Amino acid sequence: MTQITLYGPALSTYVRSVRMLLTETNTPHDLQTVDIFSERSQEYLAKHPFGKVPVLEVDGEILYETCAILDYLDAVTGNHTFTPSEPIGQARMRQIMAIIDNYLYSPAISVITIQRLIVPSQNGQPDEAAIQTAVPKAQTALGAIEAIASCNPYLLGSDITLADLYLMPVLLYLSKTPEMETVTANTPKLKAWWKATEQRPSFLQILD
Numbered sequence: 535m536t537q538i539t540l541y542g543p544a545l546s547t548y549v550r551s552v553r554m555l556l557t558e559t560n561t562p563h564d565l566q567t568v569d570i571f572s573e574r575s576q577e578y579l580a581k582h583p584f585g586k587v588p589v590l591e592v593d594g595e596i597l598y599e600t601c602a603i604l605d606y607l608d609a610v611t612g613n614h615t616f617t618p619s620e621p622i623g624q625a626r627m628r629q630i631m632a633i634i635d636n637y638l639y640s641p642a643i644s645v646i647t648i649q650r651l652i653v654p655s656q657n658g659q660p661d662e663a664a665i666q667t668a669v670p671k672a673q674t675a676l677g678a679i680e681a682i683a684s685c686n687p688y689l690l691g692s693d694i695t696l697a698d699l700y701l702m703p704v705l706l707y708l709s710k711t712p713e714m715e716t717v718t719a720n721t722p723k724l725k726a727w728w729k730a731t732e733q734r735p736s737f738l739q740i741l742d
């Protein structure tokens with residue numbers, strides 16, 4: 535029987551995307567937490583030379599980079615159910631995932647989420663200037679996704695894809711900040727998409 539271990543803290547957006555797919559496909563797995571607020575161990579760096587989370591280990595085979603992990607799991611556990619069948623749909627899905635990696639994650643998570651949710655939880659003061667700089671960047675990234683997504687009801691149409699699994703954990707953190715209203719002010723389709731998807735059972739199950 536295949537042994538699947540996912541390394542990473544349950545609160546990570548990227549770990550949540552992978553856990554959502556594992557949950558959607560009823561795939562048994564172990565979650566081994568990793569403390570991302572301390573230095574990574576040499577043992578962990580041997581699995582992921584950049585020290586990020588997540589890492590997926592399948593029967594001793596190590597995989598990192600969330601897009602690669604999701605592609606792999608969709609092939610072996612999802613029968614490609616979470617990837618559009620048409621080339622243009624596949625390209626749009628990967629385009630949205632690349633927009634999230636390259637243009638949304640940093641302003642939305644590394645700045646707005648950290649400053650609004652993590653810093654105050656450690657009795658610090660949010661860096662308002664950093665938040666103000668991040669807001670238009672997050673708006674631009676969400677606007678770019680809005681321009682190519684149908685949100686009817688999922689990002690790329692009637693079926694949920696890896697792009698939805700990638701965006702939902704990021705939107706969840708944003709939705710807990712006062713900046714949510716501003717960053718989604720010009721993306722009505724994404725607002726409707728978020729309302730339609732945030733209660734998906736596989737998503738609710740991995741929010742521990």
Ligand SMILES: N[C@@H](CCC(=O)N[C@@H](CS)C(=O)NCC(=O)O)C(=O)O
Pocket residue numbers: 546547548549570585586587588598599600601
């Ligand atoms: N390109 C990586 C990005 C992963 C990433 O940025 N993970 C964050 C947590 S959501 C992380 O490891 N942060 C800890 C750190 O940067 O030290 C992937 O797709 O897996």
